[in-house]
Amino acid sequence: xxxxxxxxxxxSTAKEPLLPIEKKLIAWSFGLGVVLLAxxxxxxxxxxxx
Amino acid sequence: MSDISHAADxxxxxxxxxxxxxSEDWLSLIIGILVFALALAGLANVxxxxxxxxxxxxxxxxxxxxxxxNTYGSFGGxxxxxxxxxxxxxxxxxxxxxxxxxxxxxxxxFTAVFWIAYASWIVGNYASxxxxxxxxxxxFGISWSLKLTNEGGYIFALIAGLxxxxxxxxxADGIKxxxxxxxxxxxxxxxxxxxxxxxxxxxLNLASSLLVRGIAAIIEAYLIYWSVVYLVARTWxxxxxxxxxxxxxxxxxxxxxAAIATGGAIRARPVVPVLVSSLVVIFAVVxxxxxxxxxxxxxxxxxxxxxxxxxLAVKTDGAAVAAGGxxxxxILAQNAAEGVKYQAGWILGTTATIKVFIDIFIxxxxxxLGYIWTNHINATGEKARAxxxxxxxxxxxxxxxxxxxxxxxxxxxxPTEVASKVPAAINEANTFRVIxxxxxxxxxxxxxxxxxxxxxxxxxxxxVYFVSLFGFVIWVxxxxxxxxxxxxxxPLVS
Numbered sequence: 082x083x084x085x086x087x088x089x090x091x092x093s094t095a096k097e098p099l100l101p102i103e104k105k106l107i108a109w110s111f112g113l114g115v116v117l118l119a120x121x122x123x124x125x126x127x128x129x130x131x
Numbered sequence: 132m133s134d135i136s137h138a139a140d141x142x143x144x145x146x147x148x149x150x151x152x153x154s155e156d157w158l159s160l161i162i163g164i165l166v167f168a169l170a171l172a173g174l175a176n177v178x179x180x181x182x183x184x185x186x187x188x189x190x191x192x193x194x195x196x197x198x199x200x201n202t203y204g205s206f207g208g209x210x211x212x213x214x215x216x217x218x219x220x221x222x223x224x225x226x227x228x229x230x231x232x233x234x235x236x237x238x239x240x241f242t243a244v245f246w247i248a249y250a251s252w253i254v255g256n257y258a259s260x261x262x263x264x265x266x267x268x269x270x271f272g273i274s275w276s277l278k279l280t281n282e283g284g285y286i287f288a289l290i291a292g293l294x295x296x297x298x299x300x301x302x303a304d305g306i307k308x309x310x311x312x313x314x315x316x317x318x319x320x321x322x323x324x325x326x327x328x329x330x331x332x333x334x335l336n337l338a339s340s341l342l343v344r345g346i347a348a349i350i351e352a353y354l355i356y357w358s359v360v361y362l363v364a365r366t367w368x369x370x371x372x373x374x375x376x377x378x379x380x381x382x383x384x385x386x387x388x389a390a391i392a393t394g395g396a397i398r399a400r401p402v403v404p405v406l407v408s409s410l411v412v413i414f415a416v417v418x419x420x421x422x423x424x425x426x427x428x429x430x431x432x433x434x435x436x437x438x439x440x441x442x443l444a445v446k447t448d449g450a451a452v453a454a455g456g457x458x459x460x461x462i463l464a465q466n467a468a469e470g471v472k473y474q475a476g477w478i479l480g481t482t483a484t485i486k487v488f489i490d491i492f493i494x495x496x497x498x499x500l501g502y503i504w505t506n507h508i509n510a511t512g513e514k515a516r517a518x519x520x521x522x523x524x525x526x527x528x529x530x531x532x533x534x535x536x537x538x539x540x541x542x543x544x545x546p547t548e549v550a551s552k553v554p555a556a557i558n559e560a561n562t563f564r565v566i567x568x569x570x571x572x573x574x575x576x577x578x579x580x581x582x583x584x585x586x587x588x589x590x591x592x593x594x595v596y597f598v599s600l601f602g603f604v605i606w607v608x609x610x611x612x613x614x615x616x617x618x619x620x621x622p623l624v625s
Contacts, residue, residue: 091591097600106503112227112361117350118347118611121350125614130337
């Protein structure tokens with residue numbers, strides 16, 4: 082791939098809609114992350130740094 | 132391949148044909164443990180690396196350099212510097228040979244890298260740049276200083292590298308064989324394991340609390356950052372999956388290593404993660420130049436929040452740990468000026484711990500993405516294999532764990548006459564850690580050719596990076612650092 086090909090590829094907008102599996106990945110990652118962080122925050126309050 | 136120096140040159144990376152005998156990860160582990168082991172000879176009253184050079188804040192250049200140990204005081208400052216250069220040339224030359232680099236070219240390139248980088252460090256230690264406290268100003272007979280601390284020398288090394296990259300690009304190209312920030316920082320992190328162990332031994336409860344809180348960093352980087360940045364890259368900026376996934380991992384997780392691991396996992400063309408890695412380095416430079424000073428201004432009284440923030444916000448191991456070092460230096464100096472003297476090592480240790488925790492799961496995350504991509508998105512391609520988790524595991528972390536465990540054991544479980552010698556021995560290894568930091572900063576600068584990357588059409592990638600980093604990653608990182616580390620203070624110097 083030449084520099085100009087790359088330049089063109091990066092300048093163009095993709096025509097790839099989000100697939101259901103991508104939506105699922107995003108939703109599960111974010112949801113799980115928020116829940117786990119909430120749990121850790123609670124644990125952090127219950128067991129503060131020594 | 133996790134080497135930014137190769138990553139930054141995408142044309143060259145595509146044409147690599149000879150596989151090295153050993154990876155850079157394993158080499159960094161071996162060299163880091165070698166330095167650590169040589170330093171530990173001091174416990175048997177054998178001083179093997181006391182000749183390594185150290186730099187003090189100076190107004191008289193003749194007094195700037197000396198050996199770290201008085202045992203080798205007869206070397207003098209220049210002798211110590213030459214001995215340090217020769218020893219590093221031999222060890223890193225052997226590493227270059229193992230990586231199948233041209234030894235002669237490496238030796239010439241390393242000579243330039245070492246002397247320019249260390250000269251920048253010496254300049255950065257000039258009292259008008261580095262002196263902080265009123266006592267220091269009085270000692271050096273100056274009325275004003277930039278108050279960058281001696282670790283402001285890292286910034287000078289970074290700027291020297293940036294000047295070379297952007298003003299003398301042909302010279303930068305000529306020394307690229309020795310421009311290996313990932314190798315240098317990984318060696319430094321392995322040594323840092325031992326240094327942090329000695330620090331942690333004094334306050335084991337605090338250290339273990341910090342380790343537990345490192346879990347929050349993993350959740351944040353892999354689950355929250357990744358999902359939001361991927362959504363932004365795909366929907367707001369319209370990137371294809373092949374570009375969006377490595378870019379998202381680069382922004383969210385750990386820069387270069389994560390972008391390359393993700394690119395490999397989803398079977399992207401090699402140019403994709405390599406170009407993303409170049410972008411990661413550029414933004415890391417910007418972060419290193421800005422964030423430590425913001426942390427000093429607003430978080431001087433929350434030192435551990437500042438340390439954790441550097442680990443969460445600054446991408447690439449090198450830049451993050453280096454930013455932690457500068458932040459520690461700035462914050463300790465500011466508190467010292469206010470009469471509060473915190474122990475050194477805790478802020479940097481927090482940054483390094485956060486980074487190490489995040490690094491551990493790169494292979495696992497790459498496998499998860501690889502599984503989804505090869506089974507649900509490009510189902511006809513080669514399937515992801517579980518053994519890739521180990522293949523992508525950053526091996527230098529094993530070195531960090533070994534030196535940390537050994538350091539902790541020696542400091543806590545040996546007779547007093549042995550344990551009392553541990554801090555001095557580790558301090559000699561730590562001097563090498565500082566030198567590898569200097570080489571890292573300089574190398575990151577040399578890789579940051581802004582003009583060339585812009586010419587490659589990186590603007591839209593940079594826009595995603597800018598929006599995600601400054602609109603989300605940095606601030607969420609700050610929030611989570613605050614949630615888990617606010618009110619936690621390093622121990623005071625007794």
